[in-house]
Amino acid sequence: MSAPCTLHLAVLGLLFVSAYPMKVFTSKELEALNGTDVRLKCTFSSESPLGEDITVSWQYRHLQEEKTENVFYYHREPYPPPPGRFNSRAFWDGNLNRGDASIMLRNVQEMDNGTYLCQVKNPPDVHGQMGEIMLRVVNKAKFSEIHILMLIIGIGSAFIILLVLAIVLFRYYRNRNERSTPVSNLEW
Missing domain, CATH: 2.60.40.10 (Immunoglobulins)
Structure with a gap:
């Protein structure tokens, strides 16, 4: 070269x-x-x-x-x-x-x-x-994605707890009403 x-x-x-x-x-x-x-x-x-x-x-x-x-x-x-x-x-x-x-x-x-x-x-x-x-x-943390996620999880958990509580109460009152209904009033 x-x-x-x-x-x-x-x-x-x-x-x-x-x-x-x-x-x-x-x-x-x-x-x-x-x-x-x-x-x-x-x-x-x-x-x-x-x-x-x-x-x-x-x-x-x-x-x-x-x-x-x-x-x-x-x-x-x-x-x-x-x-x-x-x-x-x-x-x-x-x-x-x-x-x-x-x-x-x-x-x-x-x-x-x-x-x-x-x-x-x-x-x-x-x-x-x-x-x-x-x-x-x-000096203070902003409302970040973690806070939003925690809020969503908290609201979701509260909703599920209220839903389960409503179902339990509904079944309780339904069973209570069925027990208090006299047998003679039931039609076959």
Whole structure:
């Protein structure tokens, strides 16, 4: 092969690799109850096989500010958060072999409201969008699907209990009336 041909193949190879950027997936919005632990879920897919140089970085951006704050970093092993608000509260909860780069944030407070950015790099697959999660910490839980399900089950159970009670009472009064009816009044 000639040198220009080899160069063209190398350029084509680079274009092919960069044509498939890292894909990062997150839930866009997340609501958590004040004082609870929350899992910031971040999954990814890479066209390149996972290598030792894969890195995961999590950053935080406050609602009113553009500057970001480091939350967590992973390169071959989880590194504890830097001193600050996330120190001893952010923990690795992912599994890179399964495409999971999630972290756990303990004891969330209202000051944790904001956007969490998840970035995964797996050289040469280093391009692509960061995943974003808008976290809202609330003092009371909203009326969620679980509450609706519990309400439906409760209403259904109450209906069944009332139905069984009505059948039992109906049979009781029918049997009572049959016993009190004199035999002479019955026609054959």
